[in-house]
Amino acid sequence: MASVRLESVVKRFGRTIAVDRVSLEIGDGEFFVLLGPSGCGKTTTLRLIAGLEYPDEGRVYIGGEDVTYREPGERNVAMVFQNYALYPNMNVYDNIAFPLKVRRRKLGLSNSDIRERVLEVARMLRIEELLDRKPGQLSGGQQQRVALARALVRRPSVWLMDEPLSNLDALLRIAMRAELKRLQKELGITTIYVTHDQAEALSMADRIAVMDRGRVMQVGSPQEVFLEPRHVFVATFLGSPPMNIVRCRISYSQETAQISCPGFTRIVPQTVGEGEVYLGIRPEFIKIAPHSGEGALRAEVLVVEPLGVEKIITASLDGETQIKIKTALDVEVKPGDTIYLELDWSRVSVFDAESGRILETLTKELREP
Amino acid sequence: MSRVGDSPLSLKIKEHVRAYLFLLPALALLSVFVIYPIAGTISISLRSEEGFTLGNYIAVVTERSPTKALIISENLGGAPPWGALLHNAVWILVHVPATTALGLVLAYMLTHVYGRSVVKSLIFVSMVIPMVVGGLIIRFIFDGQVGVIPRLMGGLGLEDLARTWTAYPETSLASLIIGSIWLWLGFSLTIHSAAVDNIPRSYIEAARIDGASELQIFRYIVVPAVWPATLTVAVMTLLWDLKIFDIVYAATQGGPGGSSTVLAYVMWLYFARALDYGKAAATAVILTILTLVAAAYLVRRSLGVEKR
Amino acid sequence: MRLKHVLRPAVIISNLVAWLVALLWLLPFVGLFMTSTRPFEEVVLQGWWSLAGNYTLANYVEVLTDPQYDLATGFKNSFIVALPSTLAPLLIAALAAYAFSRFSFTMRNLLFVTILVIMAIPQQTMVIPLFFLLKSMGLLDQLLGVILIHSSWGIAWITFFMRNYFSMLPRDVEEAARVDGASYATIFFRIILPLSLPALAAAAAIQFTWVWADFFFALIFLYSPENMVITQKVVTIKGQYQIDWGLLSAGSILAMIPPVLVYAALQKYYLRGMAGWVTGKG
Numbered sequence: 001m002a003s004v005r006l007e008s009v010v011k012r013f014g015r016t017i018a019v020d021r022v023s024l025e026i027g028d029g030e031f032f033v034l035l036g037p038s039g040c041g042k043t044t045t046l047r048l049i050a051g052l053e054y055p056d057e058g059r060v061y062i063g064g065e066d067v068t069y070r071e072p073g074e075r076n077v078a079m080v081f082q083n084y085a086l087y088p089n090m091n092v093y094d095n096i097a098f099p100l101k102v103r104r105r106k107l108g109l110s111n112s113d114i115r116e117r118v119l120e121v122a123r124m125l126r127i128e129e130l131l132d133r134k135p136g137q138l139s140g141g142q143q144q145r146v147a148l149a150r151a152l153v154r155r156p157s158v159w160l161m162d163e164p165l166s167n168l169d170a171l172l173r174i175a176m177r178a179e180l181k182r183l184q185k186e187l188g189i190t191t192i193y194v195t196h197d198q199a200e201a202l203s204m205a206d207r208i209a210v211m212d213r214g215r216v217m218q219v220g221s222p223q224e225v226f227l228e229p230r231h232v233f234v235a236t237f238l239g240s241p242p243m244n245i246v247r248c249r250i251s252y253s254q255e256t257a258q259i260s261c262p263g264f265t266r267i268v269p270q271t272v273g274e275g276e277v278y279l280g281i282r283p284e285f286i287k288i289a290p291h292s293g294e295g296a297l298r299a300e301v302l303v304v305e306p307l308g309v310e311k312i313i314t315a316s317l318d319g320e321t322q323i324k325i326k327t328a329l330d331v332e333v334k335p336g337d338t339i340y341l342e343l344d345w346s347r348v349s350v351f352d353a354e355s356g357r358i359l360e361t362l363t364k365e366l367r368e369p
Numbered sequence: 370m371s372r373v374g375d376s377p378l379s380l381k382i383k384e385h386v387r388a389y390l391f392l393l394p395a396l397a398l399l400s401v402f403v404i405y406p407i408a409g410t411i412s413i414s415l416r417s418e419e420g421f422t423l424g425n426y427i428a429v430v431t432e433r434s435p436t437k438a439l440i441i442s443e444n445l446g447g448a449p450p451w452g453a454l455l456h457n458a459v460w461i462l463v464h465v466p467a468t469t470a471l472g473l474v475l476a477y478m479l480t481h482v483y484g485r486s487v488v489k490s491l492i493f494v495s496m497v498i499p500m501v502v503g504g505l506i507i508r509f510i511f512d513g514q515v516g517v518i519p520r521l522m523g524g525l526g527l528e529d530l531a532r533t534w535t536a537y538p539e540t541s542l543a544s545l546i547i548g549s550i551w552l553w554l555g556f557s558l559t560i561h562s563a564a565v566d567n568i569p570r571s572y573i574e575a576a577r578i579d580g581a582s583e584l585q586i587f588r589y590i591v592v593p594a595v596w597p598a599t600l601t602v603a604v605m606t607l608l609w610d611l612k613i614f615d616i617v618y619a620a621t622q623g624g625p626g627g628s629s630t631v632l633a634y635v636m637w638l639y640f641a642r643a644l645d646y647g648k649a650a651a652t653a654v655i656l657t658i659l660t661l662v663a664a665a666y667l668v669r670r671s672l673g674v675e676k677r
Numbered sequence: 678m679r680l681k682h683v684l685r686p687a688v689i690i691s692n693l694v695a696w697l698v699a700l701l702w703l704l705p706f707v708g709l710f711m712t713s714t715r716p717f718e719e720v721v722l723q724g725w726w727s728l729a730g731n732y733t734l735a736n737y738v739e740v741l742t743d744p745q746y747d748l749a750t751g752f753k754n755s756f757i758v759a760l761p762s763t764l765a766p767l768l769i770a771a772l773a774a775y776a777f778s779r780f781s782f783t784m785r786n787l788l789f790v791t792i793l794v795i796m797a798i799p800q801q802t803m804v805i806p807l808f809f810l811l812k813s814m815g816l817l818d819q820l821l822g823v824i825l826i827h828s829s830w831g832i833a834w835i836t837f838f839m840r841n842y843f844s845m846l847p848r849d850v851e852e853a854a855r856v857d858g859a860s861y862a863t864i865f866f867r868i869i870l871p872l873s874l875p876a877l878a879a880a881a882a883i884q885f886t887w888v889w890a891d892f893f894f895a896l897i898f899l900y901s902p903e904n905m906v907i908t909q910k911v912v913t914i915k916g917q918y919q920i921d922w923g924l925l926s927a928g929s930i931l932a933m934i935p936p937v938l939v940y941a942a943l944q945k946y947y948l949r950g951m952a953g954w955v956t957g958k959g
Contacts, residue, residue: 410805479691494703502932506705
């Protein structure tokens with residue numbers, strides 16, 4: 001088991017910067033997820049940790065040891081690939097045994113030791129009956145298990161996973177999520193997991209790093225990144241539908257400042273600067289009020305999407321700005337209705353319109369009751 | 370805790386060592402048995418009694434004796450006064466368009482044909498046999514006693530063509546060129562056929578629905594789609610025609626009277642018969658330069674594939 | 678509907694033309710075979726296309742055993758040359774091709790262009806210095822000398838061919854092996870080579886055919902009758918003043934049997950390899 005540390009790591013491919021000064025600290029036994037859209041640099045970051053790429057700048061430490069320029073085979077990491085990358089010419093047994101066989105002398109293993117360990121992981125992953133088959137004869141889910149077994153058999157100190165579930169069908173994917181998480185906790189292996197699927201990230205991770213265009217935008221627990229986004233990107237990448245972002249303006253009149261948004265304004269008691277900001281509120285934290293009242297916003301319903309247990313309502317605040325609301329299924333509205341909305345001000349976030357970063361003081365001010 | 374040798378530089382050195390270990394056997398054999406001899410030939414071709422000169426080249430190009438002439442030959446009539454280089458040129462002018470076009474048309478026709486893979490395999494067999502055997506077969510089909518073509522010509526009343534073609538200066542080169550179409554069509558057909566199979570069916574079906582005739586489909590859809598393959602076939606055929614040796618040796622020995630000599634054959638005559646290594650080398654270098662000019666297209670294309 | 682498709686003029690013409698060409702292309706082989714199986718006098722009198730007559734293997738027996746022709750020795754020598762000249766460059770070129778497709782090193786492009794250029798260079802450009810080189814090594818008129826030359830010569834095109842194939846193999850399997858701790862040698866021999874069997878089979882089939890078919894190198898470097906390969910032996914059959922087509926056709930058929938068998942057995946690989954070799958995609 002080991003911790004992993006990245007120190008301002010930079011990786012360029014020609015002129016594009018794939019990974020831009022990324023620093024991360026991943027604790028021993030942690031389930032750490034790198035989350036982001038495709039091309040955000042998450043896979044490259046993983047490959048830098050694996051040693052499949054070498055950084056142009058910065059250092060990589062595993063278990064406190066500098067492994068920046070070390071061969072992947074010398075890092076005691078194991079990796080599960082998106083397409084499983086099983087050796088097509090070997091049967092399942094040989095696939096799982098391969099990492100032990102190539103290290104046999106170093107680890108001082110006999111053939112029967114290898115056999116024992118292969119059978120042990122095969123049992124753990126319930127693939128004992130498949131050991132004689134070739135990868136081509138296995139279903140996606142079975143290949144997945146073989147890939148996991150191969151990554152487990154040498155008891156690596158770090159487990160690296162590159163979208164390992166993305167090729168499975170939806171049901172199996174959800175089942176494997178739980179199983180992977182259980183396995184990881186049982187074995188206590190430090191795990192770094194790359195995905196673009198936020199549901200996967202939120203349900204499995206101890207901590208998540210949200211990445212965009214080669215940079216880490218925020219690191220935190222699933223709850224933190226969901227409820228306390230530090231950047232507009234994080235706010236709009238997570239959640240389905242994502243956080244509503246409304247363009248507002250801060251202006252002064254005498255001693256007080258005021259934030260004016262489409263459809264409503266609110267006094268901010270203290271000086272916070274002037275200019276454009278984004279006000280963010282998640283669809284889950286907007287309620288439909290029974291009637292107009294103090295602080296309720298008037299809006300017109302545009303679209304209603306029933307989604308099983310809940311409904312997503314798209315409404316317009318001032319004829320232009322649209323906002324999404326997540327409500328219970330029994331709320332009866334239809335397009336064209338006028339409704340009144342109540343924001344849960346303790347959940348709003350305000351971002352700088354230029355940099356996209358959170359405005360902490362202002363957010364705090366607005367959340368005060 | 371960084372270990373000695375863990376640095377970007379050592380990584381680079383390691384990768385080079387690794388690459389050259391994989392390359393070592395190939396580079397060793399290639400340098401000794403291919404690159405060194407090529408350099409050697411160039412050097413021999415430029416050497417004569419007066420030191421380094423172009424003397425061998427001038428002598429080879431201006432040579433007029435029927436068996437070794439490259440450009441103008443003093444042969445005794447029967448055939449035009451062409452030397453080996455012109456024979457190669459005529460060969461290319463007839464053979465390249467004929468084989469390329471025939472292969473292209475046949476490849477598209479095959480899409481309609483039942484048992485097309487059998488047809489393809491049958492036509493390809495002549496590509497697989499040793500080319501000396503190909504030369505012997507050319508001699509066989511044009512043989513006055515047992516050959517089909519002279520008999521056929523005799524039947525048509527063309528008495529001049531009812532004899533062994535390879536034995537007369539008027540017909541020796543023609544028999545070789547016709548024979549080479551037979552030998553090489555399989556290549557053109559195979560490459561074109563693979564290219565035709567790569568055309569998405571929907572293109573041709575859409576054109577058919579739009580009311581295009583087979584000829585129009587061929588002209589406006591098939592030909593443009595397979596054009597890169599056609600160019601490749603043309604260049605490869607041209608290269609083969611430049612280097613042609615085996616079938617000439619087996620069928621006519623360049624004769625009679627030098628009427629069917631080619632560059633490679635003249636080179637061999639200088640080397641093995643005249644023991645004039647300087648002139649043999651000069652002829653070989655001329656041949657090389659011509660092939661490289663033609664091959665430049667293929668090399669450029671291969672590197673183009675690289676960049677994509 | 679189906680019948681209507683069959684009866685379209687384009688379909689009818691295409692079938693007629695294609696099969697006519699196929700049969701026409703087969704005709705010389707048929708003639709050769711018919712001539713080889715009958716006494717030559719009979720062929721001259723009746724033509725090989727007449728089916729009546731005495732069929733005999735006498736021509737085959739004579740070219741194989743008569744010391745004047747001795748095709749048996751040529752056959753043996755051709756195998757001795759062709760087998761190592763197929764296997765050795767296959768392995769050596771596959772190693773080089775792997776370096777070209779996976780490693781970055783200075784001079785990579787230069788070396789690769791060199792290989793492309795070598796592929797185009799005619800054999801005639803190498804033989805004079807090679808003649809003297811083999812002479813000084815004591816390998817002139819020795820099968821080993823020709824094996825070395827064929828092997829080296831084959832390396833260039835096989836490297837190009839295998840590199841194209843390797844470039845198409847998925848990388849993640851190799852990366853998995855690297856993370857699993859395998860050395861590059863292990864990856865190459867245990868993973869890449871087994872995965873490349875189709876390409877190796879194609880290259881082997883083509884290289885074998887080419888080496889077997891070679892005449893020019895043999896003509897330059899082998900001259901004693903006991904060292905000649907089959908292509909040399911076959912052309913000497915016609916050395917008489919009067920050509921005996923019975924013997925010559927029997928010899929020709931014997932000389933083409935091994936490559937035709939290889940082609941028949943590995944046809945799929947052979948044709949795909951041919952197309953891949955030319956178009957630069959395996």
